[in-house]
Amino acid sequence: MTSPESQSPAPQPSEPESKDRVYRSVPAIAGGVLLLAITAWLGLDAVFSGDGRTPWLALALMLLIVPLVTAFTLRPAVYAGYDRLRIRNPFRVIALPWGQVAMLKSTYSNEVITESGTKYQLWAVPVSLRARKKAARREMRETADARRAMGRDDGRGSARGMGAGAGAGAGTRGRPGHVSDGPVRAETDRIMDELRGLHEARHAAPTAQGEVSVRWAYEVMGPAGAGALLTLILLLVG
Incomplete structure (x- = not known):
């Protein structure tokens, strides 16, 4: 029988690396x-x-x-990792540790602003006003459809009695298409939301600190x- 002292310690599982x-x-x-x-x-x-x-x-x-x-x-491309944001623009490559990012701004263009106040445009994530208007119209249609469906269900529930009405209301909430999972967003706006979430989660991480580097x-x-x-x-x- 092998003594406890002679047994080698089990290897510790390494943390899986996340791709950008x-x-x-x-x-x-x-x-x-x-x-x-x-x-x-x-x-x-x-x-x-x-x-x-x-x-x-x-x-x-x-x-x-x-x-x-x-x-x-x-x-143009944007690479978002756990520790840094790398922006490949037409003539420059900017590497930004998340600790150096102050905010991500969306107006007529999508930009990242550093703690020092420097702005870098995200060429790979252009703002589309047409896509924003299209998403807004779709959001309004889905909201109107959901309200009409809830009104029809409430009318049927009142005719069947309070007990049947409660059951119909529960079924309506669980039925796909009646309640939206969230606001309808344009594709580039959804990307900016993802980047903001990653920035918020990793801004204070020890491995996400460092200096900004710019290469022509x-x-x-x-x-x-x-x-x-x-x-x-x-x-x-x-």
């Missing part, structure tokens, strides 16, 4: 893919079919346009700058 929540704009991605396809079609046609300096000008314009279209459509996207700015310079030279020389 990733938020991106689907309409922006779709528009970016379409613009890149059009640019490639027109640019390659000019390269292979053009005369004189046209092919070189087409290449220079493609070198300028492709990085810019990618930066403003495909690149030279992988975008470099090719776009080279394309702009070549286009300008070709136009001046031409």
Whole structure:
């Protein structure tokens, strides 16, 4: 029999790592893919079919346009983790520990404001006033439908007596579609609600402290700058 001293201690289970929540704009991605396809079609046609300096000008314009279209459509993303919020905008990447975030603001654009007062726009979570109006109209319709349904149920309950009315009322509350789970919100507003909840839960966490870091996207700015310079030279020389 093995003595208690010779038994090795059971390994402690490690805390599972949580993956970041990733938020991106689907309409922006779709528009970016379409613009890149059009640019490639027109640019390659000019390269292979053009005369004189046209092919070189087409290449220079493609070198300028492709990085810019990618930066403003495909690149933006927001990564929300337990310890930090990472914002990938067209020309910058901002890493914000939750302890440095003062608030998340939604007006005509969605922004995060740091404790020092610096604002960073969330390009991947654009505000859609049209979506807000659509959500408000849907909320009004659902509220009106619920009130009408409750009125019909109350009328039937009164005709059947107090006991039947109580049973009908209980059934109405449990029936899906009569009582909303919450206010109808636009997609980007729901995302901001999730980010605010995560910020509130993790703002004071010891692992969510640190300094704000900002990195410029030279992988975008470099090719776009080279394309702009070549286009300008070709136009001046031409």
